[in-house]
Amino acid sequence: MALKIVYPICCGIDVHKTFVVACIASTIKGVTTYKRHRFSTYTKGLNQLSQCLYENNCSDVCMEFIKYWMPIFNILEDSCNITLAHPKYVKAIRGKKTDKKDAKWIADLFKHDLVAGSFMPPPCIRQLRELMRYRFKLTNFMSSEKNRLQNCLTVSNIQLGNVVSDTFGISSINIIEKLLENPLDTSFDLQHLIHGSMKKKLPELELANDGFITPEQAEKLRVFKQHS
CATH class of the missing domain: 3.30.420.10 (Ribonuclease H-like superfamily/Ribonuclease H)
Structure with missing residues (x-):
């Protein structure tokens, strides 16, 4: 047949x-x-x-x-x-x-x-898929880089993550930027760097900030800041 x-x-x-x-x-x-x-x-x-x-x-x-x-x-x-x-x-x-x-x-x-x-699927759905896949990729990349930054802080015994809920909040970023100005000096005044309810945690932040950042870890933090 x-x-x-x-x-x-x-x-x-x-x-x-x-x-x-x-x-x-x-x-x-x-x-x-x-x-x-x-x-x-x-x-x-x-x-x-x-x-x-x-x-x-x-x-x-x-x-x-x-x-x-x-x-x-x-x-x-x-x-x-x-x-x-x-x-x-x-x-x-x-x-x-x-x-x-x-x-x-x-x-x-x-x-x-x-x-x-x-x-x-039709073109509009394919385009949406491409955008969502790219967004997912960028999100994963950013999460990975944030983990790298957090690891740099942990290695340097800067324990901000133990005190604040968001290591990448305004107050935390202000502290990190101050640290990068002179990585060998962690005894600076935190009062003017923190905002709002964070002021209640000032004593804990001072303890958490008492670490030592090596030049290598400081350079990693700078690279993250430049690309974030």
């Missing part, structure tokens, strides 16, 4: 870092013909790919979901229905492997609708 042709005109794209190989499969009365083209992954080349698909009346495209997919997807998204397939589902048959065979194999699988596509 012959498999049903779901996409009479479709394209399989074998994706690489610097080029793509597109194989357009056109099926008429059960007979499939193939047109293969190679394009660069520069914007000019991808626009040529889009034009080639348009000229061949091909709007259904299948390609592997590998790390180089995004620029191709961005160019073709508005003019084509794109199916992104996990590489393991479009693995070429055993034998001599070539880019042309890979593209043809993808097209053959796709024309029979034998490829399970990955979910791809």
Whole structure:
């Protein structure tokens, strides 16, 4: 029993870092013909790919979901229905492997609708995802750097974290900045550096501030301050 042709005109794209190989499969009365083209992954080349698909009346495209997919997807998204397939589902048959065979194999699988596509959200959701991932990355980076600063204070036996609820509050930062002016002198007056309810903790802060900051730890604190 012959498999049903779901996409009479479709394209399989074998994706690489610097080029793509597109194989357009056109099926008429059960007979499939193939047109293969190679394009660069520069914007000019991808626009040529889009034009080639348009000229061949091909709007259904299948390609592997590998790390180089995004620029191709961005160019073709508005003019084509794109199916992104996990590489393991479009693995070429055993034998001599070539880019042309890979593209043809993808097209053959796709024309029979034998490829399970990955979910791809609309552009606005993808942009939001990118922003949230970047924000998450920056948040983790900042948390890591704050931990480094706290470690510098702990090593120097500056125990501000034992007295204040937020080591990065206004009063604590004022004390740290004062410490960095002269790391060898921790006996300065704290009265004018602290604010509000912190004044009630002045005796504890004076005890917590009685440490010794080495030049190495002081330099680490300065680097954090410069980039925070």
